[in-house]
Amino acid sequence: MKKTFDYIVVGGGSGGCVVAGRLSEDPDVSVCLLEAGGGGQSSLVNIPAAMVAMVPTSVNNWAFDTVPQMGLEGRKGYQPRGKALGGSSAINAMIYVRGHQWDYDHWAALGNTGWGFKDVLPYFRRSEHNERIGNHLHGRGGPLWVSDLRSDNPFQQRFLEAARESGLPLNDDFNGEEQEGVGIYQVTQKHGERCSAARAYLLPYVGVRNNLTVETRAQVQRILFEGTRAVAVEVLQNGLVRTLRARREVILAAGAFQTPQLLMLSGVGPKEELQRHGIPLLQDLPGVGQNLQDHPDFVFVYKTSSLDAMGVSLAGSTRMLKEAGRFRRERRGMLTSNFAEGGAFLKTREGLDKPDIQLHFVVAPVEDHARKLRLGHGLSCHVCLLRPRSRGTVSLASKDPQAAPLIDPAFLQDPQDLEDMVAAFRLTRRLMQAPALANWITRDLYTDGVDTDEQIRTVLRRRTDSVYHPVGTCRMGDDPLAVVDAQLRVHGLQGLRIVDASVMPTLVGGNTNAPTIMIAEKAVDLIRGIGRVCSSARTETTATTENNNEASYVVA
Known part of the structure; x- marks a missing residue:
């Protein structure tokens, strides 16, 4: 293996796959992507419904736990994160949602020039190949396939009818x-198979582009610096520690938990935190690991006799x-299901200018992140708070790179989050009790019997957890707690950039995979120095090239 590259990308998730794939389009640039997990090409990844074997287990999954959550009666939460090429896009529910346009305008209003909705829309469109929708808000010909579900489940129409009956x-x-x-989600699938970020942006070019090196089972332990410039990474692979050098940049894309962890292990972060673990301080950045945001989520679970x-x-x-x-014959039916087939963005009270809750209607019983199974068939409905006030942290358990970070989402720490979830609970239950669904439910x-506000608060504290959207731990901005600037460069350092969900200053109102891919698409232009808005001509040319060169999908 070569030891020196122009760019080293740390993490093969949604951000890393996009950056490595796009940068390697230039044959004069050498790119190395390092992923701690496997290749992300198994049937468990490619068959959508097989996610049920990954999310609740350690298969292709870091399967992190949180620290005890005081707002959740002291329970530890569960945080699945993808551990394979594609990252969490290899194990998630494939829902294609960008968030509300206001979210990005808010980022720009916070001082992040070039991140308003009009600035980021071209990058959403560049990434997308939408099979059904073609208009000024959607892309055609991009590498990421976005499709309608092919599961043909009649509960989709029952869910929509329940919305009509509820006046939604x-x-x-x-x-x-x-x-x-209320509607049915579009998903990142191609012909009924999962289209992860790896399958869209990376795997078609492995072994094809001589300037692209992809190493799996390779865990980066720390970043190495010369002065304040990132010049190399230390990698553990097959029991050996090696040093790989970057001529131009080291690009961190390890996610909202492991990017701040890696920075702190490398001497970049809050001075007190590093001193506590005996790590020499390179750059005092107090915002590293702060500002953790995630959607608190409650799940209604019902039994039904319907197959x-x-x-x-x-x-x-x-x-x-x-x-x-x-x-096998048609790439249709139940095995193409993402389980969370229906959804909604709703307002819990009059006067709101945008939805404040999101629903995921699941055609299966989901208990404890599918880690608890019971006989019979069922339905579920998640409801999450889109813009929680609570802020958590990611910190170090030790200076051992193999140790998991300490994850504290601080769910329901802000009392208003709990009150907002009470309103969300009531609105969701009204929908689920509409005749079109209630007639199929045999048991709640x-x-x-949970009716009073205090009863609702109790069950929320007992059963709320993550819906898997952690962001914000290396947030973008120009204030003392910001970690990267609007170009995604780490403050006070050179040759180091972050391209993942950790840079989001605030949590978007929706799922986070599509926004992370957008961030990476924009990051490529920032790295190349192209500017804030991509050329529409370049978008069409690049997208067509990517589409035509895509490798065939194979399911074992």
């Missing part, structure tokens, strides 16, 4: 002019065998 608006494009409403809902039963197993055959497992 419908929405067939959550990324359109208006976000509010259209997934579950564990003899009849269900027989049907799934038939569905497996259908998937956890919220039957």
Whole structure:
């Protein structure tokens, strides 16, 4: 393996795959991507419904725990994070949601020039190939395929009918002019298979581009500096520690938990935190690991006798065998399901200018992140608070790079978050009790008889956890607690940039995978010095090239 490259990308998740894939389009630039996990090409990754074998386990998954959460009765939360090429896009529910346009204008208003919605929209469009929607808000020909679900589940229409019965608006494009409403999610799938960031941006070019090196099972332990310039990384692979050098930049894309961890292990972060672990201080950046934001999420769980809902039963197993055959023949049916097929963005009270909660309607019973199974079939509905006030932290457990970081989302720490979740609970239950759904429900497992505000607060504290959208721990800005500038360069250092969800100053109102891919698309132009707004001509040319050269999908 070569020891020197122009760019070293740390982390093969959504940000890293985009950056490595795009930068390596230039044959005069050498790029090395380092991923601690595996190749992200197994059937567990490619078959959408197989996510149920990864999210609750350590398969392709870091499977982190949080520290005890005082707002959740002292419980530890669960934080699955992808550990394979594609990162969390290799194990997630594939939902394609960008967030509200206001979110990006808010980033710009905070002083992050070039990050308003009009600035980032070209990068969303550049990345996207939307099979159904073609307009000024969507892209065609990009590497990331965005499709309607192919599961053909009748509960989709029942969910929409329940919305009509509840007097809620419908929405067939959550990324359109208006976000509010109830609808069926579009997903990052191509022909019924998962389209992870790795399959979209990276895997078609591994072994094809001589200037692209991808190393798996390679965990970066620290960044090495000459003065204040990042020049190399220390990598543990196959039991050996090696040093790889970067002529131009080291680009961190290890995610909202491990990017701040890696910075602190390398001497960049809050002085007191580094001193506590005996790590020599290179750059005192007190904002590293601060500002952690995540969507607090509560899940309603119901039993049903319908085999259209997934579950564990003899009849269900027989049907799934038939569905497996259908998937092989047609790439349709239950195995193409992302489980969270329906959703909504809703306002819990009048006078709000944008939705404050999001729903994920799941055609299966989800208990404890699918780590708890029971016989029978069921439905679930997640409800999360889109812009929580609580702020958490990521800190070091020790200076051992193999130790997991200490993750504290501080869920429901701000009392107003709990009160907002009470309103979210009531609105979601109203939808789920509409006849179109209630007629199919045989038992409410956890919220039957929960009626008063205090009863709701109790069940929220008992069962709320993450919906897997951590961001903000190396936030963008120009104040003393900001970690990167609007060019995503780490303050006070040279040759070091961050390209992942940790740079988000505030949590977007929606799922975070598509925004992370957008950030990476924009980062490539920043690295190349192209400027704030991409050329539409370049967008079309690049997208067409990517589409035509895409490797075939193979499912074992």
